[in-house]
Every structure is written in structure tokens, then in C-alpha cells.
Amino acid sequence: MFNFEISAHCPHTKGRCGCFHTPHGPVQTPRFMPVGTLATVKGISTEQLARTGAQMVLSNTYHLHLQPGEQVVAEAGGLHRFMGWDGPMLTDSGGFQVFSLGNLNKIDERGVVFRNPRDGRTIDMTPEHATNIQMALGADVAMAFDQCPPYPATENDVKDACRRTHAWLERCVNAHTRSDQALFGIVQGGCFPHLRRESARAVAAFDLPGIAIGGVSVGEPTDDMHRIVRDIGPLLPLDRPRYLMGIGTLREMAVAVANGIDLFDCxxxxxxxxxxxxxxxxxxxxxxxxxxxxxxxxxxxxxxxxxxxxxxxxxxxxxxxxxxxxxxxxxxxxxxxxxxxxxxxxxxxxxxxxxxxxxxxxxxxxxxxxxx
Amino acid sequence: MFNFEISAHCPHTKGRCGCFHTPHGPVQTPRFMPVGTLATVKGISTEQLARTGAQMVLSNTYHLHLQPGEQVVAEAGGLHRFMGWDGPMLTDSGGFQVFSLGNLNKIDERGVVFRNPRDGRTIDMTPEHATNIQMALGADVAMAFDQCPPYPATENDVKDACRRTHAWLERCVNAHTRSDQALFGIVQGGCFPHLRRESARAVAAFDLPGIAIGGVSVGEPTDDMHRIVRDIGPLLPLDRPRYLMGIGTLREMAVAVANGIDLFDCxxxxxxxxxxxxxxxxxxxxxxxxxxxxxxxxxxxxxxxxxxxxxxxxxxxxxxxxxxxxxxxxxxxxxxxxxxxxxxxxxxxxxxxxxxxxxxxxxxxxxxxxxx
Structure with missing residues (x-):
């Protein structure tokens, strides 16, 4: 389970094609993954979705926690059953949304407190909580709860976010107990090359079945994003799928594939x-x-x-x-x-x-x- | 073409089941027809529509004339090609919409002048024009341009509307030249039994491939509608499909079928x-x-x-x-x-x-x- 087989390498770039095996079937890479925020790709039935050639579908932990709540999804038998999609699925951790959408009240080492924009109630989100929610949702791949710094941000702020992201990753790994679900770590570090490299090494050390590059496409110049992907590539384990979060334009995907990226969403x-x-x-x-x-x-x-x-x-x-x-x-x-x-x-x-x-x-x- | 075969009669009511043949395939009756006002059944792809068991699909001449215009549809090869529906189709004449939705400016023997609610321009609609538009749209069944009186209306007003409806029907019949399209007449007469009977006889005399009962479900008591259907039935030719316009509730459809109605839309x-x-x-x-x-x-x-x-x-x-x-x-x-x-x-x-x-x-x- 969660085996990643590479079937071919590009002789001139770091590009590779392969197959990531999940409990709900294979994901041939490189591959774009459509986003079904609320357990539905907006306006599209699952039958229609299958015909697009999509294999792995994303859903958002933050949104599903607020509506309908992970308990409803778990009762239904998990996300696949709930939305009627029998193929591979991935849930993000909600980290990105907490920092970009939520009304953030407090952030410290323990986690994040934010206000539910639907009803104003306070929600306490920790790495353990985000992991438990994702285990209840039951996608094939869960993402670690990370702190995604805004762009621009000072070096100190990005450093803090990295430190938290790595400490939280350890807590996510400890909290994660579903063997039929892979946990991916997320590399942060903003546009600071040394912080990105440090983060890549720190996340790679956890030896997880997959690694994502987060904190891109948050407003930074495209060239910076390309540089990040180029710099980090060599520091990541070759035999694990690499997922560049939030990217879905042709040029950016091609540059990323040339640098060894396998998965995209947008x-x-x-x-x-x-x-x-x-x-x-x-x-x-x-x-x-x-x-x-x-x-x-x-x-x-x-x-x-x-x-x-x-x-x-x-x-x-x-x-x-x-x-x-x-x-x-x-x-x-x-x-x-x-x-x-x-x-x-x-x-x-x-x-x-x-x-x-x-x-x-x-x-x-x-x-x-x-x-x- | 446009043959109507009755395969069974109910021994206790006037109900019958049969098959109405059109250039785009058979319509088994009794049958409900979904409405695709603007050449689309709202929110539903034609593949999904086929799976509902629907055979004949309605579209609205009034709406299509305003957007995109019948010339665009004709250029595309007709309504079936334009919307990608290969099954039977029917267009209403726009009469009902002109009287219920349009900003009516003038009505006389010649026809109707109304203001286009989209751009305020004046549109001249005559029986000939409505027929030409429907021939350009190219559905399997076109409807005669009728005057649908509101409810309630005085006996005199309904009498006038009937007279016009019958005179306009003759002009529609004369204007209609497509042999691959059936023209259905429409019985009016409001809630006045003698006017309904008179209208049924007048429309039946045209010996058209199908007859509709219009001017129902415009606000009249349900019992009046049932009475109309009961009264008119015996006056209509037995070997032609009968279409009760705008009705789509279970009880009303069952009562209508018991009185010999074959087609419904709503x-x-x-x-x-x-x-x-x-x-x-x-x-x-x-x-x-x-x-x-x-x-x-x-x-x-x-x-x-x-x-x-x-x-x-x-x-x-x-x-x-x-x-x-x-x-x-x-x-x-x-x-x-x-x-x-x-x-x-x-x-x-x-x-x-x-x-x-x-x-x-x-x-x-x-x-x-x-x-x-």
C-alpha cells in the first residue's frame, strides 16, 4: 500500500512518470487532481468526474469540519462513500484555510484558535485534531497540519512558521494511526532558500510515503516558485511522490515536472x-x-x-x-x-x-x- | 411519421397507452415530458436526461426567440443538434409566455406586439411568425400560436380569445410547411364548459396529428381543470395524442390519464x-x-x-x-x-x-x- 513505482525518467530533466498505489486504486503521475472542497467538485457529478480522467480527488478538511462535520462523513462510511467517489482521495489538513480564510484568534505552539465564519463559534485546531478529523474523513492521503506564512513575510516570521510546521508534523505523525491512509508532510519556508532547504531536510527525515511543497502560489513571483521547486527537489527522497500544492497552470506544471514533481491541485x-x-x-x-x-x-x-x-x-x-x-x-x-x-x-x-x-x-x- | 398507435385501453376508464412516432424516435404514452426552456433542462446534461427515462423534451419558442434567436439554432442544424438531444422534441408556440411574461403592448386579430424584457425592443408576433420560428427551431412537434386568457376572465374575454385562437390556428396550419414536423392545435375556453366544447370541436376539425388542452393550471380550481378534461375528452379524435399543457402533479396526471390524456409537461x-x-x-x-x-x-x-x-x-x-x-x-x-x-x-x-x-x-x- 502507498507504494510509488517510477516507470520512466526523462534523460534531460528530473522529470519522471510513475504510479502511486492507494487503497482506492492507482494514481498515474504526473497528474493533476481536481478539488472537491465540500465533498463535491462544484457542479460535476462523480460519473462526469470519472470521465475527465481524474484519478485522485481533493477535499478540504477545514470546510468539511464546518459543514457537515466529520462525524456525519464517518457515519456514512467515510468520504468516498459520502460523496460516491470510489477512486483515490486526498484531504488537505486545513492549515492553509485556517490561515487564509478563518478569523484567526490565536496561534501558539499548541495550535490555532479561530472563529467559525458560519456561526461565530470558537474552534480549537491542533495537529492532533486536524489529524483526527482527517482519519474520520478517511481519504487515502491525509496532509500534515502546517503553518502557511503569508506573502510577503519577514524571515523571522517564516522561520517561526517552519519551526512550528516541523514540530506539528511530529505530532501529526504520532497522532496518525490509520494504516489504510498515508500521511504526507509539507515543506514550508516561504521564499527564503535556506529556510526552504532546511524545511525540506526536516520533513524528508520523517520518511513519510509522500511529501508536499506548500506555501507556494500565495502571491510570490512565479520565478520564485520555480526556484523553490528547483532548489528543493534534490533534497527530497526520490522514491516518494511529490505534490506541489495549489498549482494548476500549464507552464508552472511543466516546469515543476521537469524538476521532479508528480502531483498538482488547483x-x-x-x-x-x-x-x-x-x-x-x-x-x-x-x-x-x-x-x-x-x-x-x-x-x-x-x-x-x-x-x-x-x-x-x-x-x-x-x-x-x-x-x-x-x-x-x-x-x-x-x-x-x-x-x-x-x-x-x-x-x-x-x-x-x-x-x-x-x-x-x-x-x-x-x-x-x-x-x- | 407522427403515427399514433394505441396498444391498450383501460376497460373501466378512458385511459389508453400507446406510442407516438416522431422523426427522432417513439414517445410511449402516457408520458411526462421535462421542460428545457432555453434548450437545456436546467442543471442537467443530455446524458443525464436520457437516464431519467424522458423521451420527448420541451423547449420554449418565446425564450429561444429572444436568446439566442432561432437563426443561431437553425444554423446549428436545429434544436436537436444545438442542444445535443437526439430524442423527440416539442416547442410550445410562445403564446402562453407572450401573455404571461411579456410586456404586452397590443393585441388584435393580426397578432401581438410586445416588448422584449431583455432589451426593451418591440417584437411583433403573429401566428405566421410563431410558426416560422418553430420551423426554424425544427422540433418534432410545433404548437399553434394561441391566446391563453388569464384566470379569472369574463366570458366575453374568453370568447374573444377562443375566436382568435381558432382563426390563428388556421393561419398556423397554412404557414406550416415542414413535413418532418407535426403541428398540434390547442383547445382554449377557460372555465366555461360551452366555450371549451366549442373550442374542442373547432380544433378537432383541423384533423391535426395531435391536440393540446391549453389554458389550464393558470390559477383555476383543480376541480375545474378535471371537469374541463372530462368534458372535452369525448370531443377529441380518439386516434391522436392528447397533451394536457403545464400539468405535472401525480393526482392531476392520473385523473387526466383516466380521461384519455397522453402527454404532460411541467x-x-x-x-x-x-x-x-x-x-x-x-x-x-x-x-x-x-x-x-x-x-x-x-x-x-x-x-x-x-x-x-x-x-x-x-x-x-x-x-x-x-x-x-x-x-x-x-x-x-x-x-x-x-x-x-x-x-x-x-x-x-x-x-x-x-x-x-x-x-x-x-x-x-x-x-x-x-x-x-
């Missing part, structure tokens, strides 16, 4: 879908735009999703113009399919030995968008 | 679904209610829809509480399936000779809700 495809935007050929198209009114061609003729095989741009334009729910569903389905396809294509290219040739977006004349 | 299942309400065992359940919070049983264990086979009441409650789109989709799917199943069960009962026994909601001790 709310972008569904959020863009809900705003009438489609990801097509590396661009973002606003389907509300009048230029689609009489365009009876498929959204993306190279895509096999429900939106692209069953409908036209003109129809989706009409749905978006009419505020019809189906428009949001179709665009979200397409966008998720688009990102999953892109990561699949990278896996195939690594297998075929042409990854650095086909997916080199850091080169001026990258042909990436022509070849997948 | 926005209720999707509208209720969007408000978090499920149709279960003849009741309306508000899934937001806290009693469903820990109820891990299926919504309706006798139902084979996606919501009932893949999810629990607790999960749907959670989705509705969280304002998740999937909740509305699942409830709409269930509600449509529920009504289609009910009409299917009536067809089966007529076939089996037990319709009057199983579906006699006008009897105090009707076992209808136990047996389907």
Missing part, C-alpha cells in the same frame, strides 16, 4: 468554469464573448470531454449568456479534462523520451502547445 | 429541485431540513435515478445546505425521473388491465401510492 479549472471561462490551447476564452455566438465548432476539437464532443461553442455561449447551470458544468468539465490531459501528455512524453523536447516552456520556442 | 420537477425539494412517495421533502442531516439512506429506495442510487439523503442535505450546484442537479434529476416513472407505471397498469384499481386517486382509498 481550484482554477472549476472557478474559471463558473465564471464562463474555458482553457483552450494555453489561452483563456471568455465564452460570454459575442464572437462565439455563431461559432458552431467544438470548444476544443482535440478534447474528448462532454462539452467538446457533445456541444458547440455557440451552445455553450448561449448557456453562459442565459446563466444556465449547464454552462458552468460543461466548462468546468472541460477545464479539468484539459489539465488532466496535459499532465497525462507529460507522462506519455516522459515514457517516450521526448519530454524535454515537447514540454520545455522555459525555452522561447517551446513547442509544448503543438504536441499534446 | 416545470415543477426542476423548479422544486432548484429550491432543494424532492418528490418522494407523493410528498414534497425539503432536503434542507435538519432531519436529513444524519440520514444515510437513499432519497427514495424504489428509484433508480443517479441521486437515489449513488447518494444518500445526508449527502444531498449537505449539498443543499452548502449551496452546491450538484444538489440542485441531483434533485432535479430525481424529480423528473419520479414523474416519468409515474406515467410509465400508469402505462404499464393500463397494459396490465389494473389502471383503475391502482391509479384511482379520485377514490378515497386509492392505493396508487403503494403500487408503482
Amino acid at each position: 481550484v482554477l479549472p472549476t472557478r474559471l468554469g463558473r465564471h464562463g471561462t474555458a482553457l483552450v490551447g494555453g489561452e483563456r476564452w471568455n465564452l460570454r464573448n459575442a464572437r462565439f455566438r455563431n461559432d458552431h465548432t467544438p470548444l476544443d476539437s482535440s478534447c474528448s470531454c462532454l462539452a467538446c464532443t457533445g456541444h458547440s461553442r455557440a451552445y455553450i455561449h448561449h448557456l453562459i449568456r442565459s446563466d444556465e447551470l449547464l454552462g458552468l458544468t460543461l466548462l468546468s468539465l472541460h477545464n479539468i479534462t484539459h489539465l488532466v490531459r496535459f499532465t497525462n501528455a507529460m507522462a506519455q512524453a516522459i515514457q517516450d523520451g521526448c519530454f524535454s523536447e515537447d514540454f520545455a516552456p522555459w525555452q522561447e520556442d517551446s513547442p509544448a502547445h503543438h504536441t499534446w | 416545470v415543477l420537477p426542476t423548479r422544486l429541485g432548484r429550491h432543494g425539494t424532492a418528490l418522494v412517495g407523493g410528498e414534497r421533502w425539503n432536503l434542507r431540513n435538519a432531519r436529513f442531516r444524519n440520514d444515510h439512506t437513499p432519497l427514495d429506495s424504489s428509484c433508480s435515478c443517479l441521486a437515489c442510487t449513488g447518494h444518500s439523503r445526508a449527502y444531498i442535505h449537505h449539498l443543499i445546505r452548502s449551496d452546491e450546484l450538484l444538489g440542485l442537479t441531483l434533485l432535479s434529476l430525481h424529480n423528473i425521473t419520479h414523474l416519468v416513472r409515474f406515467t410509465n407505471a400508469m402505462a404499464q397498469a393500463i397494459q396490465d388491465g389494473c389502471f383503475s384499481e391502482d391509479f384511482a386517486p379520485w377514490q378515497e382509498d386509492s392505493p396508487a401510492h403503494h403500487t408503482w
Whole structure:
């Protein structure tokens, strides 16, 4: 269980493709994972989700703790049963949300106290509590409870956050007792290279079945994020899956894969879908735009999703113009399919030995968008 | 084409079951038809729609004329292609909407002038125009442009509306030239029995492939509606499908079937679904209610829809509480399936000779809700 088999390496980069085994089936990597915050990928049924090619689906501990509460999910037989998704699942720890969404009251070595934005009540969140909630939810992968510093932050603040993140990781490891669930550690360290390296070494020392890089995509320049991924890679165990949290744009995913990253997640495809935007050929198209009114061609003729095989741009334009729910569903389905396809294509290219040739977006004349 | 075969009669009522043949396949009757106002059944993909057992789907000429306009739909190859539904379709004439939704400016023998609520522009709607729009949309069945009087209305006003409806029907028949599309006439007459009978005779005289009863469910007492259906039945040709417009509650459909009605439509299942309400065992359940919070049983264990086979009441409650789109989709799917199943069960009962026994909601001790 939680074995990670690497089947091919790119000869020119650190890219690799492989398979991460979970109790609910394999996750072929590199792979994009859609986000189902409240045990539902917004607007999409689990049948439709399966057709996007997604394998592992994320859900958010913070949100599920507030509604419906982990006890309801546990009673239902766990998250898979509750939402009707039989494939692999991952829950984040809620750390990111506590620091970005919650009304933070107090933070100390013990944990975090915040106000529930739904009813104003005080919630006490500790590494043990976050781990217990995730064990009750029962995803295949649980994430350690970490402190994600904002951007920008002073070196001292980031240092403090790292120290806590590592101390909390130890407590998460001690609290975590489900053998059918993997616990991943999270590397922090903001944009300070030495803190990132220190954090990578500290987290790697726990010898967990997987490691995530957190605290990215919080407002830092993209180049900083690339540098972090490049710097940390060599410090992480080669035989464990690496998950870059919150990243889901083509260029960033390609750069990360070239640096040995295996897993990605992002709310972008569904959020863009809900705003009438489609990801097509590396661009973002606003389907509300009048230029689609009489365009009876498929959204993306190279895509096999429900939106692209069953409908036209003109129809989706009409749905978006009419505020019809189906428009949001179709665009979200397409966008998720688009990102999953892109990561699949990278896996195939690594297998075929042409990854650095086909997916080199850091080169001026990258042909990436022509070849997948 | 547009042949209507009756396969069985109820020996105790006027109920019959049969099959109405259209260019896009058969419609087994009695049957409930879901409403896809803007070329989409709200929140439901065409794949999901097919699984509800729905055969013929409605769409609204008035709404489609305003957005995206019939030219866009015609360019796409017609309504079926535009929305990706390969089964039978029916468009209403827009008459009902012009009188109930539009900002009516003028009505005379020629037609109706109203203001487009989207942009304030004046729209001239005549029987010829309504027929041309429907020919451009290209559904299997088009409806005649009628004048639907409000409830209550004076006898004189209803008489005028009837006269216009019959004169306009003649003009619709003359304007209608598509041989792959059936034109249905609409009986009006409000709650005045003699006007209803007169209208039924006038419309029946056109010898069209189907006849609808309009102007019901506009606010009149339910008993009046039942009386209208009972009175008109014997005046309509036996060998043509009869469509009772805007009706979709179990009791009303059962009474209507007992009086020889074959087709129904109603926005209720999707509208209720969007408000978090499920149709279960003849009741309306508000899934937001806290009693469903820990109820891990299926919504309706006798139902084979996606919501009932893949999810629990607790999960749907959670989705509705969280304002998740999937909740509305699942409830709409269930509600449509529920009504289609009910009409299917009536067809089966007529076939089996037990319709009057199983579906006699006008009897105090009707076992209808136990047996389907």
C-alpha cells in the first residue's frame, strides 16, 4: 500500500512518470487532481468526474469540519462513500484555510484558535485534531497540519512558521494511526532558500510515503516558485511522490515536472468554469464573448470531454449568456479534462523520451502547445 | 411519421397507452415530458436526461426567440443538434409566455406586439411568425400560436380569445410547411364548459396529428381543470395524442390519464429541485431540513435515478445546505425521473388491465401510492 513505482525518467530533466498505489486504486503521475472542497467538485457529478480522467480527488478538511462535520462523513462510511467517489482521495489538513480564510484568534505552539465564519463559534485546531478529523474523513492521503506564512513575510516570521510546521508534523505523525491512509508532510519556508532547504531536510527525515511543497502560489513571483521547486527537489527522497500544492497552470506544471514533481491541485479549472471561462490551447476564452455566438465548432476539437464532443461553442455561449447551470458544468468539465490531459501528455512524453523536447516552456520556442 | 398507435385501453376508464412516432424516435404514452426552456433542462446534461427515462423534451419558442434567436439554432442544424438531444422534441408556440411574461403592448386579430424584457425592443408576433420560428427551431412537434386568457376572465374575454385562437390556428396550419414536423392545435375556453366544447370541436376539425388542452393550471380550481378534461375528452379524435399543457402533479396526471390524456409537461420537477425539494412517495421533502442531516439512506429506495442510487439523503442535505450546484442537479434529476416513472407505471397498469384499481386517486382509498 502507498507504494510509488517510477516507470520512466526523462534523460534531460528530473522529470519522471510513475504510479502511486492507494487503497482506492492507482494514481498515474504526473497528474493533476481536481478539488472537491465540500465533498463535491462544484457542479460535476462523480460519473462526469470519472470521465475527465481524474484519478485522485481533493477535499478540504477545514470546510468539511464546518459543514457537515466529520462525524456525519464517518457515519456514512467515510468520504468516498459520502460523496460516491470510489477512486483515490486526498484531504488537505486545513492549515492553509485556517490561515487564509478563518478569523484567526490565536496561534501558539499548541495550535490555532479561530472563529467559525458560519456561526461565530470558537474552534480549537491542533495537529492532533486536524489529524483526527482527517482519519474520520478517511481519504487515502491525509496532509500534515502546517503553518502557511503569508506573502510577503519577514524571515523571522517564516522561520517561526517552519519551526512550528516541523514540530506539528511530529505530532501529526504520532497522532496518525490509520494504516489504510498515508500521511504526507509539507515543506514550508516561504521564499527564503535556506529556510526552504532546511524545511525540506526536516520533513524528508520523517520518511513519510509522500511529501508536499506548500506555501507556494500565495502571491510570490512565479520565478520564485520555480526556484523553490528547483532548489528543493534534490533534497527530497526520490522514491516518494511529490505534490506541489495549489498549482494548476500549464507552464508552472511543466516546469515543476521537469524538476521532479508528480502531483498538482488547483481550484482554477472549476472557478474559471463558473465564471464562463474555458482553457483552450494555453489561452483563456471568455465564452460570454459575442464572437462565439455563431461559432458552431467544438470548444476544443482535440478534447474528448462532454462539452467538446457533445456541444458547440455557440451552445455553450448561449448557456453562459442565459446563466444556465449547464454552462458552468460543461466548462468546468472541460477545464479539468484539459489539465488532466496535459499532465497525462507529460507522462506519455516522459515514457517516450521526448519530454524535454515537447514540454520545455522555459525555452522561447517551446513547442509544448503543438504536441499534446 | 407522427403515427399514433394505441396498444391498450383501460376497460373501466378512458385511459389508453400507446406510442407516438416522431422523426427522432417513439414517445410511449402516457408520458411526462421535462421542460428545457432555453434548450437545456436546467442543471442537467443530455446524458443525464436520457437516464431519467424522458423521451420527448420541451423547449420554449418565446425564450429561444429572444436568446439566442432561432437563426443561431437553425444554423446549428436545429434544436436537436444545438442542444445535443437526439430524442423527440416539442416547442410550445410562445403564446402562453407572450401573455404571461411579456410586456404586452397590443393585441388584435393580426397578432401581438410586445416588448422584449431583455432589451426593451418591440417584437411583433403573429401566428405566421410563431410558426416560422418553430420551423426554424425544427422540433418534432410545433404548437399553434394561441391566446391563453388569464384566470379569472369574463366570458366575453374568453370568447374573444377562443375566436382568435381558432382563426390563428388556421393561419398556423397554412404557414406550416415542414413535413418532418407535426403541428398540434390547442383547445382554449377557460372555465366555461360551452366555450371549451366549442373550442374542442373547432380544433378537432383541423384533423391535426395531435391536440393540446391549453389554458389550464393558470390559477383555476383543480376541480375545474378535471371537469374541463372530462368534458372535452369525448370531443377529441380518439386516434391522436392528447397533451394536457403545464400539468405535472401525480393526482392531476392520473385523473387526466383516466380521461384519455397522453402527454404532460411541467416545470415543477426542476423548479422544486432548484429550491432543494424532492418528490418522494407523493410528498414534497425539503432536503434542507435538519432531519436529513444524519440520514444515510437513499432519497427514495424504489428509484433508480443517479441521486437515489449513488447518494444518500445526508449527502444531498449537505449539498443543499452548502449551496452546491450538484444538489440542485441531483434533485432535479430525481424529480423528473419520479414523474416519468409515474406515467410509465400508469402505462404499464393500463397494459396490465389494473389502471383503475391502482391509479384511482379520485377514490378515497386509492392505493396508487403503494403500487408503482
